Amino acid sequence: MMRGHLFVLSGPSGAGKGTLRKALFRSLPDLVYSISCTTRPPRHGEREGIDYRFISAEGFEELAVAGAFLEEASVHGHRYGTLREDVERQLEAGRDVVLEIDVQGARQIKRHFPEAVLLFVLPPSLGELERRLRTRGTENEESVILRLKNAECEMGEVGDYDHSIVNDDFVRAVAELRAIVKRYREQRPTGRGGKEHDLS
Numbered sequence: 175m176m177r178g179h180l181f182v183l184s185g186p187s188g189a190g191k192g193t194l195r196k197a198l199f200r201s202l203p204d205l206v207y208s209i210s211c212t213t214r215p216p217r218h219g220e221r222e223g224i225d226y227r228f229i230s231a232e233g234f235e236e237l238a239v240a241g242a243f244l245e246e247a248s249v250h251g252h253r254y255g256t257l258r259e260d261v262e263r264q265l266e267a268g269r270d271v272v273l274e275i276d277v278q279g280a281r282q283i284k285r286h287f288p289e290a291v292l293l294f295v296l297p298p299s300l301g302e303l304e305r306r307l308r309t310r311g312t313e314n315e316e317s318v319i320l321r322l323k324n325a326e327c328e329m330g331e332v333g334d335y336d337h338s339i340v341n342d343d344f345v346r347a348v349a350e351l352r353a354i355v356k357r358y359r360e361q362r363p364t365g366r367g368g369k370e371h372d373l374s
């Protein structure tokens with residue numbers, strides 16, 4: 175059995191990577207999303223086990239010490255991590271897995287899996303990123319400022335990624351992301367193609 179591909183999606187908070195990822199999954203539903211663990215409290219509307227596994231700082235530390243994370247990082251004052259077992263199992267079963275993680279995590283993944291495909295979502299500009307973070311309304315002022323500050327550092331890492339996608343026009347950006355994913359999938363021998371839906 176061929177191992178699946180590992181796709182890593184990063185980009186500053188507010189660049190729209192979550193929305194892009196959801197649109198990608200509607201279009202290519204046989205992709206597997208790795209649900210991260212986080213110590214961040216849930217936002218309004220977020221669901222346990224769907225958006226994240228929301229765990230305590232102590233619980234996170236126990237998992238970290240036990241080596242349960244494939245990668246983990248502190249981001250915007252909270253800890254986030256990808257569970258090793260989930261990802262390994264899916265890849266072994268030949269499924270393509272998508273991680274939506276920050277630049278520190280992406281670096282760790284690339285070390286363990288040099289064949290992982292690193293994708294970076296860029297906002298059209300920092301000004302537009304600020305506007306999106308504010309209109310999204312999920313963050314308080316302190317968090318907006320922190321996320322903007324981190325965005326500049328994160329965007330400095332785009333050169334280490336295999337592909338970057340500017341999220342200026344959403345429909346175009348989804349099509350670009352989908353085309354990249356499909357290109358990697360098609361490099362595999364035939365008979366491994368998945369179910370597909372139109373984006374429309």
Ligand code: 5GP
Nearest residue numbers: 187210246247249254255256274275276279
């Ligand atoms: P948010 O709090 O906005 O959901 O996520 C904040 C940042 O943490 C985003 O850049 C997101 O991609 C990243 N993140 C989410 N899950 C993980 C993870 O498991 N590992 C790492 N390293 N970063 C993550």
